[in-house]
Amino acid sequence: MYLSVDIRKKLGNFQMEVSFETENGVTGLLGASGCGKSLTLRCIAGVERPDDGRIVLDGVTLFDSAARVNLPPQKRQVGLMFQNYALFPNMTVEQNILAGLCREKDRRKKQEAVRAAIRQFSLEGLERRRPDKLSGGQQQRVALARILVAKPKLLMLDEPFSALDHYLKWEMELELMERLRDFSGAVLFVSHSRGEVYRLCSRACVMDNGKSQPVVPVKELFGAPGTRAAALLSGCKNVSAARRKSAYEVEAIDWGCSFRCGEEVPEQLAAVGVHAHGFRRSAPDAENALLCEVVRVVRDVFSVILMLRPISAGAQSPEDVHRRMIRVEWSYEETGAVAEGDVLWICTAPENILLLKE
Numbered sequence: 404m405y406l407s408v409d410i411r412k413k414l415g416n417f418q419m420e421v422s423f424e425t426e427n428g429v430t431g432l433l434g435a436s437g438c439g440k441s442l443t444l445r446c447i448a449g450v451e452r453p454d455d456g457r458i459v460l461d462g463v464t465l466f467d468s469a470a471r472v473n474l475p476p477q478k479r480q481v482g483l484m485f486q487n488y489a490l491f492p493n494m495t496v497e498q499n500i501l502a503g504l505c506r507e508k509d510r511r512k513k514q515e516a517v518r519a520a521i522r523q524f525s526l527e528g529l530e531r532r533r534p535d536k537l538s539g540g541q542q543q544r545v546a547l548a549r550i551l552v553a554k555p556k557l558l559m560l561d562e563p564f565s566a567l568d569h570y571l572k573w574e575m576e577l578e579l580m581e582r583l584r585d586f587s588g589a590v591l592f593v594s595h596s597r598g599e600v601y602r603l604c605s606r607a608c609v610m611d612n613g614k615s616q617p618v619v620p621v622k623e624l625f626g627a628p629g630t631r632a633a634a635l636l637s638g639c640k641n642v643s644a645a646r647r648k649s650a651y652e653v654e655a656i657d658w659g660c661s662f663r664c665g666e667e668v669p670e671q672l673a674a675v676g677v678h679a680h681g682f683r684r685s686a687p688d689a690e691n692a693l694l695c696e697v698v699r700v701v702r703d704v705f706s707v708i709l710m711l712r713p714i715s716a717g718a719q720s721p722e723d724v725h726r727r728m729i730r731v732e733w734s735y736e737e738t739g740a741v742a743e744g745d746v747l748w749i750c751t752a753p754e755n756i757l758l759l760k761e
Contacts, residue, residue: 404556404589410446410456410466419443419613429583429590430618431600433636434610440593443610444559447591448483449476461556477506482550483559488542490534496545497521497530503549520548524582540575547582558583559591564599576602597638601625609633631759634676639757640730641682645675653756657727659715662691665754676757679708679732685750692750697743698728707738711749 409422419439432440445451447458447465455468460481465474490499500520504513521527524544534542543563550558563579564572580603583590594600600607600621607624609616611632619629628634634642643657647668654661655675662675685692695711702708711729731749741747 404461404587405459406447406461406557406589406591407457407459408443408447410443410453410458412442412446412451412453414442417613421446421610421613421615423608423615423618425589425591425606425608425618427587427589428606429592429604431604431607431621432591432593432610433595433597433600433607433624435595435636438610439613440595440610441561443615444483444561444591444593447479447557448481448559449474449479450483480554480556481559482553482555482557484546484550484561484563486562486565488534488546488563490542490545490549492534495531495533496526496537499534499545500548500552503552506553516552520552523585524548539571540578543575543579544582547579551586556588557591558586558588559593561593562595564594564596579603597625597636609636611636628676628757629760631674631676631761634674634757634759638678639676640679642674642676642759643727645672645759647672651753653758657716658693658713658729660693660713662751662756663753664756664758665752666758668758669760671760672758673761674759676759677729677751677755678757679730681751681755682729682731682749683733683751684737685748687748689748689750691753691756692748693729694746694748695729697741697745697747700741700743706732706734707741708732709738709741711747714746 404427407424412419419442421443432443434440442451446453452473453466458466464472465479466472497517500517501513504516507513521530526544529541564575592604604621606618607621608618609632616630616633624633625637628637631642643655645653645655647670648654648661650667651664652661653664653668653675694714696714697709698712699710709731711731713729716727
């Protein structure tokens with residue numbers, strides 16, 4: 404199963420430009436709220452119409468502005484599950500699933516398909532209940548059953564856990580993993596949670612302010628994000644504007660220091676990043692050493708978070724202090740008796756430095 408998306412759409416001052424390709428398996432669309440993730444899904448499903456571009460699924464053109472092709476949603480073989488599941492409140496579980504079979508005209512086949520879906524999604528005994536009498540996990544199963552009973556080639560999940568508390572979210576995530584294993588088509592999973600994308604997806608496409616970045620393996624996104632936006636979304640807490648000094652040396656502008664890097668620095672370098680666990684305490688003469696003042700100490704359950712101000716950054720305006728601070732996360736043993744106002748040396752290994760483009 405192959406999906407190709409190359410579309411553009413303008414809404415007021417917001418300009419969306421999305422271009423990516425993917426295939427079978429789960430592909431995550433990762434980005435902050437308002438970056439165009441949900442709008443992209445609605446365009447693929449046919450709920451929204453792009454201004455121009457092309458969408459092709461498994462060799463079938465769903466949308467092509469140049470060729471004036473725009474298939475209606477019911478002909479696209481695409482299933483879209485919304486954040487709130489969008490179950491019909493006045494219909495029973497059985498009736499909701501039956502609504503997914505609007506293209507099937509044979510009544511006997513419809514009933515057989517519904518019974519099979521109820522067994523597959525462990526909904527026995529709930530057939531006559533309405534959505535308000537179901538748990539969150541049961542509602543999710545009904546929504547998935549309604550979509551999958553129509554045998555879509557593409558399944559799209561729009562932040563299915565966003566409104567749930569932590570415990571229920573984890574329980575339903577495990578259940579969704581099991582359901583997706585049985586789906587043979589392609590899956591697009593929209594989230595602003597890097598943890599969800601890391602656990603559920605094999606590939607990911609970062610979206611930033613309406614623009615999509617190339618689809619990459621999830622492990623590559625988190626290990627070597629490549630761009631400033633991808634680094635921040637992958638959980639890197641420390642990002643500084645940077646410039647190339649030499650083939651293997653960069654200047655971290657916001658932190659007022661230079662670092663030796665583990666790989667060759669690209670000419671188009673825009674920033675560098677270091678994960679919170681990538682720094683350690685050091686001696687002044689250590690490679691990539693940096694002198695910092697401890698601004699804040701936050702003691703978490705299993706670790707200590709330190710907010711550090713690089714002294715080499717010089718005087719800073721109040722609005723720059725937060726942007727230029729470095730966050731480190733250490734064990735209680737490594738932190739020791741560090742207090743706010745202390746000065747300490749930290750360093751990072753060359754291979755920990757992420758070289759980032761815009």
